[in-house]
Amino acid sequence: MISLNLSPSLNPGLLHKTRSRQQPTRLSALLVTNPKPFNHRYPLGLSPIPSLQIRDAAAKPLLSLTNPESSSGFSRKPRSIAAVGSSDSNPDEKSDLGEAEKKEKKAKTLQLGIVFGLWYFQNIVFNIFNKKALNVFPYPWLLASFQLFAGSIWMLILWSFKLYPCPKISKPFIIALLGPALFHTIGHISACVSFSKVAVSFTHVIKSAEPVFSVIFSSLLGDSYPLAVWLSILPIVMGCSLAAVTEVSFNLGGLSGAMISNVGFVLRNIYSKRSLQSFKEIDGLNLYGCISILSLLYLFPVAIFVEGSHWVQGYHKAIASVGTPSTFYFWVLLSGVFYHLYNQSSYQALDEISPLTFSVGNTMKRVVVIVSTVLVFRNPVRPLNALGSAIAIFGTFLYSQATAKKKKIEVGGDKKN
Template sequence: MLSLWSFKLQTPPKITKPFILALLGPALFHTIGHISACVSFSKVAVSFTHVIKSSEPVFSVIFSTFLGESYPVSIWLSILPIVFGCSLAAVTEVSFNLQGLWGALISNVGFVLRNIYSKKSLQSFKEVDGLNLYGWISIISFFYLFPVACFVEGPQWVQGYHKAIESIGNPMTLYIWVLISGVFYHLYNQSSYQALDEISPLTFSVGNTMKRVVVIVATVLVFRNPVRPLNALGSAIAIFGTFLYSQANAAQKAKKKLEGEKSS
């Protein structure tokens, strides 16, 4: 983000104390979501983590309902195949691990609370676009994470570094992988925010569903994770449920918008 702002590729937002204070909550949940996702990735197959993370709409509906939001029957019905598919995938997962499962579930909670908290606390800063918002959330998240990482894993850094080099064989390879991982992860989020401004919610939801399919299939091919037929079926049902939820959610937003235009 500093590079984008420095080279004028992205207009930097005006930073004020209320703006930073409003981001403290979303950044905290953002940090929790990413840490728990990384814990899950380290314990189970990447494909399994993404299947469980496809249940994020379930947490979104539940938490939003507790906060007073109401949803039509179509949305509640759409989360049933997500729950069933994720359950089937978990039961039949070869690499199943409780820590991996809990990591993915906590990640869902973190990201849902981030989204809800952002919507509630940042309504006064609608002039800030999605990319700048994500950039500042990530920057504040870094300041949350760095001292915690030093305290929790600081004594293990040297040992972990040498173990990583030993397993990879070349220090430069490790540096390149970490750099590429960070750059591509940021570009993924950046393109997502930019795409949402350019295409319809329907197109975006279809693309988001296909993203999970591509990630799951790619990780199975790259890491050669064994996949049982019932596990593949459960994954497919969960992803299909996510697609149904996105369609029901888009229809509800369109209905609310139309009702608002009629009332005005």
């Protein structure tokens, strides 16, 4: 006995003919794909295309008919298109499918544009209010701890109210996560220290040198890179050096913090690939949520030791400087919430686009953040400083292009083998 889960827009008479294997079907084309439940990767209301499933009496999915016109969010393209009864195909049905595919592409492009816009906007808001808070309360260890705390609370709310699937935590997973969480902690606190000592734009220029550390450390661990990749890091080094020499707000502590942040995040990425390969059932957002919680446990005890004795006095000075406690609370709250949100949006974007497109988008994001913070804080920028920043960022673009070609070559080689 077969039960049907059908959309009212489908002709029941056509699907009735699938009840018997001996009777030929009149459907000219079926979009065949694996049935998927609600996509919990998008807790903010972005959902995949709903599918229509034909099930047997045991409720085992036989096939899934995707309805492109009912798309309300991101979706994967159907895995295959099975032509059934191609000799009796109807041109009108083909044209309808073509129109549906065009609508699906437009919807996906629009949704992806929204995610990119949110990613950029949230990053700008974080950088602005993070710097505002640090200007009146120059204690980056406490502020960095609060930002991890805000992200941890956000993920716990999503998991508790089942807005996002809670990951299956095991002892081997926690052990494998200890290293990446430690390096993430180092990268995050070092960046916050840098933000507290120099202009936001200068920190971001130095952080654009992250590919240099990635190539060097990966090469030391046995990876090989083509000449184009090595050449692409030269303008990054030259641009960052020129920007540092001509930076008005130059501070050795700020430069060191940005450099250490690059090292921390590069080691986090390398260590994650080596230690978390057997835990592919944990998606990107859950992985980042777990890293945030562990990083908070790493960071906060050290923060108390490093600067805890100055927090009360610094708090009173901050309130006196701002004027109203609510304004200071608002700045700190926005820095914490938007720190997590922009990382969440970046994972959503990475899940839908190629690494190359993501790298280009990340490079442009850095440009937008630099320009925005310069305009907001009115930091003086010398011509040579602007030139060095542009050269460094252009170098990161060349690096993303070169590494993308390297990955294509490696994938092609694996297929041939």
